[in-house]
Every structure is written in structure tokens, then in C-alpha cells.
Amino acid sequence: MQRVTIRDGADRYLLLVIVSFAVTVVGTRWYLQATGYPTVGGGELHIAHMLWGGLLLVVAALIPLLLIHPRVRPTTAILAGVGTGLFVDEIGKFITTSNDYFYPAAAPLIYAVLLVLVLVFLLTRREADGPTIRQPAALERAESRWLPHRRARRLLALVLGVLGAGWLLAVPIYLAVGEDAIRVAIQEVTQIPGDPVERPTDPWWYWLEVVILGASGAILVAAAAALAMDRERVGTTLATAGLAVALTAGTIVSLYVEQISAITSTLISAALLLAVLRYRSRFVAVIQAADRPAADRPAAPTVGRTGP
Numbered sequence: 293m294q295r296v297t298i299r300d301g302a303d304r305y306l307l308l309v310i311v312s313f314a315v316t317v318v319g320t321r322w323y324l325q326a327t328g329y330p331t332v333g334g335g336e337l338h339i340a341h342m343l344w345g346g347l348l349l350v351v352a353a354l355i356p357l358l359l360i361h362p363r364v365r366p367t368t369a370i371l372a373g374v375g376t377g378l379f380v381d382e383i384g385k386f387i388t389t390s391n392d393y394f395y396p397a398a399a400p401l402i403y404a405v406l407l408v409l410v411l412v413f414l415l416t417r418r419e420a421d422g423p424t425i426r427q428p429a430a431l432e433r434a435e436s437r438w439l440p441h442r443r444a445r446r447l448l449a450l451v452l453g454v455l456g457a458g459w460l461l462a463v464p465i466y467l468a469v470g471e472d473a474i475r476v477a478i479q480e481v482t483q484i485p486g487d488p489v490e491r492p493t494d495p496w497w498y499w500l501e502v503v504i505l506g507a508s509g510a511i512l513v514a515a516a517a518a519l520a521m522d523r524e525r526v527g528t529t530l531a532t533a534g535l536a537v538a539l540t541a542g543t544i545v546s547l548y549v550e551q552i553s554a555i556t557s558t559l560i561s562a563a564l565l566l567a568v569l570r571y572r573s574r575f576v577a578v579i580q581a582a583d584r585p586a587a588d589r590p591a592a593p594t595v596g597r598t599g600p
Contacts, residue, residue: 301365303417308369309376310409316377317402321552342385345378380405396492399547399554407540441575448571449519451564452531456512459538463506466499474498492549501545508538528572535565 299305320341324330332339352371356364383405384398385391439447466474472495511534518527538561546554 298416298419303413305365305369306409306413306416308366309373310406310413312370312373313377313380313409314406316374317381317406318552318555320378320381325552340382340385341378342382345375345381348372348375349379351375376405396548396551399551400544403544403547403558435574444571444575445519445522445524448531448567449516449527451567452512452519452527453516455560455564456509456514456516456534459505459509460513462502462509466502474502491551497545497549501542501549504537504542504545508534508542510534511537524576528568528576531568532565532572535561535568539565 332341348371352368352375355368355371380402382393383401384393384395387397387401388395435444474495511530515527515530515534518524518530539558543554543558543561546557
């Protein structure tokens with residue numbers, strides 16, 4: 293029986309799917325809000341963008357079956373991501389008897405689909421024979437020039453500390469002003485004129501959001517302190533854990549409470565997580581490799597001599 297293996301460059305194509313999926317969902321929601329949720333069709337007809345998504349998914353499935361070309365795979369990945377985004381964006385209509393596109397739980401469910409795609413990407417990249425996504429040479433040169441080790445550590449510690457302190461501060465503010473005031477404040481800040489999405493009225497959701505933010509903030513503050521004390525392994529591990537909590541449980545709850553307005557904070561957390569991972573690959577991984585016993589390191593290539 294032939295062994296099933298991961299396709300070369302599979303993580304690159306999955307990354308294209310994820311990015312195109314996220315851009316499509318966010319762009320679709322923002323466009324519909326800006327245009328007042330127009331109806332494509334007339335009378336009893338309404339051509340939902342779910343149909344366009346399904347059409348793109350069919351095209352994405354047919355192209356690699358019919359064509360052989362270096363651009364087929366990336367093109368297929370982008371079409372698959374856009375098609376999935378358009379299709380899943382209408383998930384509220386699939387799970388409600390009233391075909392409610394504005395169902396409050398729709399945004400968290402869409403984000404859950406994104407998390408599943410990210411998990412598949414991480415597992416695929418882990419199983420691949422070495423990383424296939426490399427930094428451009430120009431970016432590496434810019435990092436070396438403008439973000440040397442010490443400056444990068446200080447800047448990362450500062451950003452983690454400020455963001456973590458802000459999240460942690462949400463807990464005493466919540467306890468001081470009460471649940472009703474927090475709910476009204478979030479409603480006023482996140483409500484977009486003409487937006488028909490109903491936000492939850494149960495204070496429990498707002499309390500849960502504050503607890504998750506506070507816990508993530510405490511972890512980020514500890515990570516910043518560890519980096520400031522030159523404990524890079526501990527600091528980056530804590531930062532990764534805190535941001536992972538914020539981007540999973542935290543964002544799911546925030547999307548339910550705040551809907552699409554929570555995307556901004558999610559993008560900030562995702563960008564910071566990428567910065568932490570990049571810092572680990574640039575500095576922490578190098579330190580760990582240098583600390584390994586000589587017997588555990590790869591053997592250096594030897595050059596044999598010829599002649600007497």
C-alpha cells in the first residue's frame with residue numbers, strides 16, 4: 293500500500309486559503325454594512341453570496357483536475373479560501389429556522405471555522421520536512437539592521453506589557469462600575485448605525501469576556517517581566533500562551549458580545565503573536581541550538597583528503 297505523504301508546499305497553499313478566507317469574510321461584512329445590506333435580485337428572488345461561494349468552490353475543485361501549471365495550486369488555494377469565506381459567511385441562515393443572517397452566534401462560528409483551518413495549517417507545517425515558508429531576504433536584512441537582539445527584546449517586552457496591563461485593567465474597572473454599565477458602554481462603542489445585529493443582553497457574557505481578557509493580560513504582563521529579566525524562553529512561551537488564549541476563547545466570546553467590531557483587537561493580537569513567533573525563531577531557537585550537548589548536534593560535514 294502506498295504511503296500517504298504531505299504534499300510539498302502544502303503549508304504555503306493552506307496559508308493562502310486561510311488569508312483569502314479571512315479577508316473575504318471581513319471584507320464581505322464590512323461591505324454589506326457600508327452599503328446597507330443590499331439585495332441582489334428582485335421580487336421573490338435573492339441571490340445570496342453563499343451561491344457565489346459554492347460556485348468558486350466548484351471551480352477550485354475542477355481546475356487542478358483539468359490543468360497542469362505552476363500557478364494552478366496557488367490559484368486554487370485562493371479560490372477555495374474566497375469560496376469558503378462567502379459560503380460560511382451566511383452560516384446564520386443555515387442554523388436558524390428564520391434564515392437569520394444576523395444571528396449573534398454566527399460571527400463566533402465563522403471564527404471557529406478559521407481556527408480549524410489554522411490548526412490544520414499548524415499540523416501540516418509540523419509534519420512537513422522542514423519549513424517551506426521563508427522570510428524574504430530584504431525583510432531579514434531590515435530586521436538585522438533595525439531590530440537587533442537587545443532592541444527587539446525591549447520592544448517586544450514593552451508591547452506585551454502595555455497590552456497585558458490594558459487587558460488586566462479591565463477586571464477592576466468591571467468590578468468598579470458594574471455589569472450594566474459595561475454592557476451599555478460596549479453597546480454604545482460597538483454599535484454601528486444601521487447594523488441590525490442584536491448583541492446579547494445577559495451580563496454573564498460580558499463577565500466572561502472580562503475574565504478571559506484579565507487572565508490573558510496577566511500572562512502577558514508576566515511574559516513582559518520575564519523578557520525584561522532576559523529570560524527569553526520563559527517570556528516567549530508565556531506570551532505565546534497568553535495570546536493563544538486571547539485568540540481562541542477570548543475572540544470567540546468577544547465576537548459574540550461585540551460582533552464585527554472585535555476584529556480590530558483580534559488582528560492586533562494575531563500580529564503580536566506573529567512577532568513573538570518570529571522573535572523565537574530569530575533568537576530563542578538559536579540559543580537553544582547552541583546550548584545542546586555536542587553529541588546531540590548534527591555532525592559537521594567532513595572533507596576527505598586525496599593523495600598520500
